Amino acid sequence: MNGQPDPLAGESSAGGAPTYSTGTTTVGVVASDGVVLATDRRASLGGRFVSNKRTVKVERIHPTAAITLSGSVGGAQAYARQLRAQARLYETRRGEPMGMDALATAAGNALRGLPVSPLLGGVDADGPRLFQLDAAGGVLEDEYGATGSGTQVAIGAIEGRYDPGAGVETAAELAADAVATASERDTASGNGLVVARITADGVDLREYDTAAAVAVAGDEEVVN
Amino acid sequence: MQGNSQQQAYDRGITIFSPDGRLYQVEYAREAVKRGSPTVGVRTPEGVALAAAGRTRSPLQVPESVEKIHEADAHVGIGTAGHAADGRRLVDVARREAQVERLRYDQPVGVESLTKAVTDHVQEYTQTGGARPYGAALLVGGVDGGPGGTPRLFETDPSGTPYEWRAVAIGGDSGGIRDYLEREYEEGLSLEAGTDLALSALAESGDGTLDPEGASAATVAVETGRYERMAPTTLRDRVEELGLDAAN
Numbered sequence: 001m002n003g004q005p006d007p008l009a010g011e012s013s014a015g016g017a018p019t020y021s022t023g024t025t026t027v028g029v030v031a032s033d034g035v036v037l038a039t040d041r042r043a044s045l046g047g048r049f050v051s052n053k054r055t056v057k058v059e060r061i062h063p064t065a066a067i068t069l070s071g072s073v074g075g076a077q078a079y080a081r082q083l084r085a086q087a088r089l090y091e092t093r094r095g096e097p098m099g100m101d102a103l104a105t106a107a108g109n110a111l112r113g114l115p116v117s118p119l120l121g122g123v124d125a126d127g128p129r130l131f132q133l134d135a136a137g138g139v140l141e142d143e144y145g146a147t148g149s150g151t152q153v154a155i156g157a158i159e160g161r162y163d164p165g166a167g168v169e170t171a172a173e174l175a176a177d178a179v180a181t182a183s184e185r186d187t188a189s190g191n192g193l194v195v196a197r198i199t200a201d202g203v204d205l206r207e208y209d210t211a212a213a214v215a216v217a218g219d220e221e222v223v224n
Numbered sequence: 225m226q227g228n229s230q231q232q233a234y235d236r237g238i239t240i241f242s243p244d245g246r247l248y249q250v251e252y253a254r255e256a257v258k259r260g261s262p263t264v265g266v267r268t269p270e271g272v273a274l275a276a277a278g279r280t281r282s283p284l285q286v287p288e289s290v291e292k293i294h295e296a297d298a299h300v301g302i303g304t305a306g307h308a309a310d311g312r313r314l315v316d317v318a319r320r321e322a323q324v325e326r327l328r329y330d331q332p333v334g335v336e337s338l339t340k341a342v343t344d345h346v347q348e349y350t351q352t353g354g355a356r357p358y359g360a361a362l363l364v365g366g367v368d369g370g371p372g373g374t375p376r377l378f379e380t381d382p383s384g385t386p387y388e389w390r391a392v393a394i395g396g397d398s399g400g401i402r403d404y405l406e407r408e409y410e411e412g413l414s415l416e417a418g419t420d421l422a423l424s425a426l427a428e429s430g431d432g433t434l435d436p437e438g439a440s441a442a443t444v445a446v447e448t449g450r451y452e453r454m455a456p457t458t459l460r461d462r463v464e465e466l467g468l469d470a471a472n
Contacts, residue, residue, distance in 0.1 A: 090329075094337055102329035109328065 023047050023188020025150030026057060026068035027178045028119040028130045029158065030143045031171035034199035035121035035128040037068050038175035040150070040182070040189040041207070047149065053191040056223055060203040062087040063097055065122025066196050067107070070148040071135075072115045079118070082110050100129040107131070108139040117147045123200050150182030150189040157181040168197050173215050180211035194223065239353050249357055250350050253382035256359030257306035261438075262395035262429050263292055264405070264422040265303060265363040267377040270415035271445040272365035274303040275422035277430065278438035293442045293453070297322035299332050300366030301442045301451045305395025306382075311360035314380070317345050318364070335366040335376035339386045347384025357382045361394040371449040391421070397429035404428040415445055419454070420466055427468040434468040436460040 026039040043052035057069040059080040067083065069076035086106055090098045098106070100122050107120050111133050120131040132145040144162050146154040157178040163170065172195050183190040195214055197204040205223040208214050242248060263276040276292035296302045296318040304311030321341040325333035333341075342362065349355050364378045379387045379394060391409045393401035404425050413421065419441060427434040441454040441462075454462075463469050 093340075094334065098329070099331070102331050105330035106328060 023150075023186070024057060024070040024148030025146065025154045025179050025182035025186060025189040026070050026119055026148050027146045027154050027158070027175045028068065028121045028132075028142075028144060029162065029171040029175045030121075030128050030130045030164070031168040032165055033128070034123055034168040034171075034197060035130050036168060036171040036175045037066055037119060037121045037196040037198065038172070038179045039068050039070075039148075039194050040179050041191040041194060042183075042189055043073055044188050047188045050191070054207075056194050056205070056207070058194050058196045058205060059084075060196075060205065062103060062122060063091075064124065064198060064200060064202055065100065065103055065120065066198060066203050066205070067118040067120050068147065070117050075114045076116045076118065079110065079114055079116050083107055086110070097124070100124045100126070100131075104129070104131045104133075104139050104141070108133055108137045111135060112137040119145055119147055121196070121198055123198055128198070146178065146182075148186075148189065150179075150186035153185050154178040154182040168199060169215075172197055173211075176208065176211040176214040239351060247350060247383075250383050253306075253357040253359045254361075257361045257382060257394060258396055258398070260305045260307070260360075260395040261292070262393050262398055262401055262426060263303035263305045263363055264391075264393045264401060264425045265365050265377045265379075265389065266391045266405070266409070266413070266418040266422045266425075267365070267375050267389065268413040268415050268418035269375070270413075270418070270447070271367060271443055272301070272375045272377050273415060273419040273422045273441065273443050274301050274363060274365050275419065275426055275441040276303050276305075276439065277426045277434060278440065280435075280438045287437045288456075290438060291440075293440045295442075295451045295453070296338065296364070296366075297332060298451060299368075299370070299444060299449050300335055300338060300364060301444055303363040303365070303394075304360055305362075305398075306360035307358075308360075310358045311362065314342055314346065314358060314360055314362055318342050318362075332370070334368050335364060335378060336368075336386075336388075338366075339364045339378035339380060343380045343384045343386045345384075346380060346382065350382075350384055363392065363394060366444045366451070367446055367449045369449075371447060373446060373449055375444070375446055391425075393425060401425045401429050415443055419443060420462070423463060423466060423468060427466075432468070433470045434463050436463040436469060439463065
């Protein structure tokens with residue numbers, strides 16, 4: 001899958017012990033007024049055993065940017081902490097938040113060699129942006145994208161339905177639908193969704209049991 | 225005798241404060257800066273101008289080999305005063321930092337960030353045993369944010385403190401030149417007028433004259449966002465037109 005580490009190969013291990021892998025479907029969609037990141041909530045061991053049913057795989061790393069985690073859970077969480085520290089240091093030292101181009105470059109640099117394939121979504125003075133990153137440090141910008149074992153199903157659910165002029169709510173429904181569709185067929189994805197709506201105002205992170213709930217205000221749990 | 229040797233000890237190590245809280249070696253380094261020929265910076269809404277006077281010690285010396293103004297990155301120039309060799313090292317610190325910013329974030333470094341990277345480095349040498357402080361001051365001038373961006377002008381001194389200026393002089397007779405700039409500086413100058421002001425200010429320290437052979441100048445224009453060195457012939461013409469050459 002585009003040279004990304006195979007998320008289903010959960011036996012890829014630290015010192016021979018099996019490690020938690022998110023298997024995962026993560027999706028990013030750029031809207032007119034923001035960007036949406038959506039993921040399932042399943043973590044698995046070797047893609048065969050559901051080890052956690054409420055994994056939040058979107059992490060805020062910047063006042064108006066977040067990444068999705070796919071691949072090794074430990075590697076992804078450490079990576080998110082790294083980026084958050086870099087973004088905070090940049091902002092405290094310079095008195096202004098990191099722009100998306102700088103953040104994407106730093107994210108690509110920090111990723112090299114890690115068994116993680118994240119999406120980076122965020123908003124800066126130039127508007128909403130989405131980047132797909134790979135373990136070799138590749139940084140590719142796109143209007144929508146997906147990573148994880150459910151990638152092919154999820155991207156098929158977005159393809160042909162993407163509307164670049166749509167607002168963040170419409171984009172959230174599309175992204176949620178893509179994650180839900182992938183969860184139907186990918187055994188390493190499932191157990192509900194997490195949706196992040198990222199606008200100039202910040203990162204709004206919410207959990208849902210079903211994709212249908214994304215369209216209904218009040219049917220969610222606020223994560224942060 | 226003992227008291228005397230103890231007093232002397234305060235200026236032996238740079239890491240030692242005097243009883244009244246001064247760092248003598250840092251103050252001596254400031255004196256070293258004053259012994260150099262002056263460098264002037266002027267910030268206008270259209271960009272930043274840097275100009276420097278240099279001494280050619282012999283008619284046999286190649287004037288271009290006296291480097292006082294340097295390109296740090298495409299959008300930033302640095303003028304130096306004081307120990308030339310120390311100044312060069314600091315310019316290299318700035319050049320490296322500018323490229324580190326591009327590797328790390330894929331963006332041109334901000335003039336303020338660049339200045340602070342240099343001053344943080346300079347500060348380290350006021351606190352490290354066995355080292356001596358830098359005997360050089362810099363003027364860091366550039367444009368933030370590409371063409372159409374914001375012009376900025378900073379000074380670094382041997383203590384490692386950054387200062388931002390509209391117009392400033394460092395090096396020999398900088399006090400007199402600063403007085404001149406305080407009288408003559410106006411808001412809203414064109415970049416050309418700013419460059420002329422910088423050259424006239426330099427002449428102020430040379431009895432109203434400026435030797436175009438030893439002088440150098442550069443600008444970073446807001447319009448282009450790029451550092452541009454003034455060609456020696458252009459500089460000579462400018463100095464003559466302003467009536468600053470010795471023949472006048």
